[in-house]
Amino acid sequence: MSGKFVVGYDGSEMAKRAVSFAAARAKAQDGTIVLVHVLEWSPYSFLTPNEVEERHKRRKEELVRAETALMDPVAAKLREDGITVETQIKYGHIAETLAAISKSTGALEIIIGRNGHSPIGSRVSGSVAGNLVQTAPVPCTIVP
Amino acid sequence: MMKHITQRAGLGAALALGALPAQAQGIDETINRVFADYTGWYVGLIFADLPGTNFSWIALWLVVAALIFTFYFGFIQLKGFAHSIRLVKGDYSDPDDAGEVSHFQALTTALSGTVGLGNIAGVAVAVGIGGPGATFWMVMAGLFGMATKFTECTLGVKYRNEYPDGTVSGGPMYYITKGFKERGYPGGSFLAVLFCIFTILGALGGGNMFQANQAHAQIANVVGDYPGWITGIILAVVTFTVIVGGLQSIARVTEKVVPFMGIFYVLVSLLILVMNADQILWAFGRIFEGAFTGLGVMGGFTGALIQGFRRAAFSNEAGIGSAAIAHSAVRTKEPVTEGYVALLEPFIDTVVICTMTALVIVITGVLNVDAETGLYIWNAEAGRISTDGEVAGVALTSAAYARAFSWFPVLLAIAVVLFAFSTMISWSYYGLKAWTYLFGEGKTKETVFKVIFCLFIVIGSAANLGPVIDFSDAMLFSMAVVNVIALYLLMPIVKREVNSYVTRLRAGEIKRFKS
Known part of the structure; x- marks a missing residue:
């Protein structure tokens, strides 16, 4: 059975461990890894006039940076190991977005690192893992 | 002529200008x-x-324009209100566009430029002179003004400039040139240049000096008198780091605090209303009665009407054209959607926030009433309704709220300073857009304007320059003269857009992503 594994990735050590864990699973099952990077974003935040004007430009830059600096190296390494990889970069709430992608791709499982987000960030906005296990439509593995 | 000047300046003077060293005077x-x-x-x-x-x-020019747009677009502010809310909630936003400026963000950014002194001081002036009835006419003018905002912001998005690097510039100067060309009208470039000159001068005065001046007056009110240039230099340095140094974090903090200040202001107002729940019906009665009789104010019915219309026009900026600059950066395929969103602005600014202030002033009874006749006692010397301590402007609002909560004046002072700061940030942007339209884009050219802008903050808070501020106010309303002429000429284009959009919306061609 070749299922899909959604992996949340933000470049941190924990996220790297989640990727290697997912890689082993995918390889064993001949599955696909859906590598996802979520840029934290709320459409209800407040912006200054200047930020409003530059938003489109910044968004493009952020997407390119995420693609080249974050996703490409990992995806390339996984492909070298013979694993099929899809990548997605999205804006939104991290847990909600991962759950939505697992639904839209028909994934078997979501795999993330224990503290994928920065420690301060998770303290402020609640931990991604905590939110995810409550809302995900598929089983989740939190890699320590 | 001087009479009008002093009337206009009356607002500023009433807010206690004080603090000036003798030689500077x-x-x-x-x-x-x-x-x-x-x-x-x-x-x-x-x-x-x-x-x-x-x-x-x-003021009549703006009210008539609002009425014409209201009828021309078939009461779009009523028919489209629910749709506006759905757009702001993001029901029609493509999830793949996440990370772009949302309708909500465009609305709140534009609002932070208009919510401010007008809602706090302006209303107090209107009710102080025109009585509770002024509130009724203010709300009416606000409701009609929604159609004006709808028109200008739709055009703002439709004719904005999008640059290869992804940034956008929009506003009346762009729809005047492009729209006039499209319809074959002459004089587009001339009017656009005129609009930009007015915008720059208006930004330096009403959007800057007046704000800085009032911020200082409020701080001085709480901590005691001290020279205005101190406030000016602090404000200028903070603004400088934001707009020149690109230190967006300060602006971001303000932009986050200001909406909460606004919400908190409304909540405190509601709380006062709830505490006086038994009087709310009475207060509405006073407002309706006053709207048609004046309840003892000078000029009676017309006195109330004039003050209400005037304050609404001066508070929500509908027709001035500034909102069209602020709204034009939103990411949308349909310019009309931003028009729908923008029409909520006068509603929030004038109908909700201004009415709150007015209700609290009426309910707390700071305006003196003749116990026998039920009419307000007119202080002929000051030209307004008599109050305890004969206060007006911000001081009247402050006194009204202080009757319920003694700590309110301190909070109000903080709110006024923050509102003033965010208005200055917004107007520095509007001014800059007009500046780059005239002189072209470029780092040096932009910095020149920003430095001038910061210098005017110091002048504004240090000096008591009534005529200078009056001149700049005149510039602000000159923007409205040019802008409204353009809106009349270009409204058929907006009509075409609306018709096409509404037809497709009904046919289900406009995709709804959330419900």
């Missing part, structure tokens, strides 16, 4: 005199009253 006076000599005629012209009334033609 001498310089102020000289500047004022020279400035008044050269610009007084123009200020007088813009704020001139219609013959035989004390109603300035510019």
Whole structure:
């Protein structure tokens, strides 16, 4: 059975461990890894006039940076190991977005690192893992 | 002519200007005199009253425009209201566009430029002179003004410039040039240049000096008198780091705090209303009665009407054109959607926030009433309703809220300073857009304007430059003269857009992503 594994990735050590864990699973099952990077974003935040004007430009830059600096190296390494990889970069709430992608791709499982987000960030906005296990439509593995 | 000037300046003067070192006062006076000599005629012209009334033609100009747009678009503010809310909630936003400026963000950014002193001080002036009935006319003008915002912001998005690097510039100067060209009207470039000159001067005065001046007056009110240039330099340095140094974090903090201040202000108002729940019906009664009789204010019915219309026009900026600049950066395929979103602005600014202030002033009973007749006691000398301590403007609002919560004046002072700061940030942007339209984009050119802008903050808070501020106010309303002419000429284009959009919306061609 070749299922899909959604992996949340933000470049941190924990996220790297989640990727290697997912890689082993995918390889064993001949599955696909859906590598996802979520840029934290709320459409209800407040912006200054200047930020409003530059938003489109910044968004493009952020997407390119995420693609080249974050996703490409990992995806390339996984492909070298013979694993099929899809990548997605999205804006939104991290847990909600991962759950939505697992639904839209028909994934078997979501795999993330224990503290994928920065420690301060998770303290402020609640931990991604905590939110995810409550809302995900598929089983989740939190890699320590 | 001087009468109108003093009437306009009355708001500023009523807010306690005070704090000036003696020698600076001498310089102020000289500047004022020279400035008044050269610009007084123009200020007088813009704020001139219609013959035989004390109603300035510019307020009528804006109210008539609002009525025309309301009828032309078939009461879009009523029919489209629910759709506006759905757009702001993001029901029609493509999830793949996440990370772009949302309708909500465009609305709140534009709001932070308009919510401010007008809602706190302006309303107090209106109710203080026109009585509770002024509230009714203010709300009416706000409701009609929604159609004006709809028109200008739709055009703002439709004719904005998008640059290869992804940034956008929009506003009346762009729809005037492009729209006039499209319809084959002459004079587009001239009007656009005129609009930009007015915008720059308006930004430096009403959007800057007046704000800085009031911020200082409020701080001085709480901590005691001290020289205004101190406030000015602090504000200028903070603004400088934001707009020149690109230190967006300060602006971001303000932009986050200001909406909460606004919400908190409304909540405190509601709380006061709930505490006086038994009087709410009475207060509405006073407002309706006052709207048609005046309840003892000078001029009776017309006195109330004039004050209400005037304050609404001065508070929500509908027709001035500034909102079209602020709204044009939103990411949408349909310009009309931003028009729908923008029409909520006068509603929140005038209908909700201004009404709250007015209700609290009426309910807390700071305005003195003759116990026998139930009419307000007119203080003929001051030209307004008599109050305890004969206060007006921000001080009247402050006194009304202090009757319920003694700590409110401190909070109000903080709110006024923050509102002033966010208005200055917004207007520095509007001014800059007009500046780059005239002189072209470029780092040096932009920095020149920003430095000038910061210098004017110091001047604004240090000096008592009534005539200079009056001149700049006149510039603000000159923007409205140019902008509304353009809106009349271009409204068929908006009509076409709306018709096409509504047809597709009904046919289900406009995709709804959330429900």
